[in-house]
Amino acid sequence: MPEITGFAFPNDIHVTWSLMIVMYPYITGFVAGSFIVTSLYHLFDRQEFKPVARLAMATSFAFLLVASLPLQLHLGQPQRGPFVIVTPNFTSAMAGFGILYSFYMLVLVLELWFVWRQEIIERARRSRGTKRAFYAALALGTYDTSPEAIEIDHKAIKILAGICLPAACMLHGYVGFIFGAIKANPWWSTPLMPVIFLLSAAVSGIALLILLYQVHAKLERRPVVASCVQALASWLWFFLILTITLEELELIVMAYEKSESWLIISELLTTRLSFSYVTMQMIVGGLIPLILLAVVVLMNRYLHEKVRNTLATVAAFLTLIQVFSMRWNIVIGGQLLSKSLRGLRSPYEPEIFGREGVLVAIALFVAPFVILWVFDRVLGIEEPEGGPAANPPAAPPGAAPAGSHVP
Amino acid sequence: MEHGKHVFRIVILVAVILAVVLLARGFLVPRTYGLYGRYRGANVAQQMDARPVLYAGAAACADCHSDEATKRAAGAHKNVNCEVCHAPLGAHILADGSVVKPPVDRSFTLCARCHRKVAARPAGFPQVDLEQHVNGPVEGKVCLECHDPHSPKP
Structure with a gap:
């Protein structure tokens, strides 16, 4: 039985954008967020991010490969995935997704190729048979690792990072636009929406990298670089302050204006969304990490390395919950308002096993990590000690064309 | 540029990918798409042919x-x-x-559809108060007994 409160229109009582539409901005957020971290190193030369720069870029790529899957699972028409890219309908806001997604994918893959080119060449030289043919194809048949060629790579990486960063911001800002441009829904329709989405994407990306960096360092048996964790925690704190401030300002403006929509939005926040908004988004995922990160940033020199890592990791984990709650409250919360603006629709409970269920959502979140693992096996995420070119293995005869040489 | 060979190759690869996308688009977008609007124009004629006149x-x-x-x-x-x-x-x-x-x-219902007295109808339009028409209520009676539908008179 539908559980409506207040006055709702008939046949307008169900939430149709499911958990998959919550996963869509959540996953896309990691794409933009991780790329912001990698560009802090590649574009702005922040050396403290060097240990996570390649991991961040690979993470952005892994999440990008999965980013359109929630939409396709929601539609149930997989062929529409490529169609939105190849035959966009420019009167639809979704055309923007096709254009931005494919453009970002193209530029990111190019940048990845330039960053990992030396690694690919090294592996091509080391391997035999099919494996070698695979790496040779990836290297596009050129084995030039001369200082001049590497200099060209560095220039290309810089230029591509300069294009990729605005593209990543546009990709996620656009996701905010999709909701912000729905003027019939007062919970969505605000020009702040793309900004909030973008900032929370930065939050989720940095938080994920703090966690991934710790796990990756453990798996690789490498020490965690304290300055890197410290820098990530500082930037996470900065972006979290901005995100939460904007999220709250938006509410405060609505509450102060006491516009007619505030009546129902305040009811929504205190009834249907009281747990996911007040408890999770604001307190567990907002206030607590804000305090933990403030400790990490302001009391840095008094902290033992293990304490700093633990505090940063816990804060990062909680901020991931904050961002998920924010996506949930926007996507599901916006649909709980009846179009009458005088009542609330039935609460939404996701199914467990279905195509748009909880298990599929978990699988979608896990998939990028599997892709990352495969990426690590195929190309290696960490830079080999001293860089790939510093310790060149003996090239098999005929592997390197005449003219190219290893410094 | 002796050492820029790999850049040249990746640019060619990107150009090939773009060409493939454009080519695929050429095949995927129906010829008559956009003729009348954001749909396949030929579908209009197909839908008309599918229904008997x-x-x-x-x-x-x-x-x-x-x-x-x-x-x-x-x-x-x-x-x-x-x-x-x-x-x-x-x-x-x-x-x-x-x-x-x-x-x-020849039903009463068909005539009443236009001529039943409704306040929203224009005042000059011939309307019948079904409770007081000529000799009292006419609901359910056959109008054609008195009126010629090919050239009706009040």
């Missing part, structure tokens, strides 16, 4: 029934199509060309 209009009736057509064109029902009461032409002349007697709607 039922209504033909008053002019088609006048080809055989010129007397009634002339009478109707001079009367107050000149704007009411023959097929409103006499059923569509498709039910009178079948697809194989054979002619059958069409069902004629």
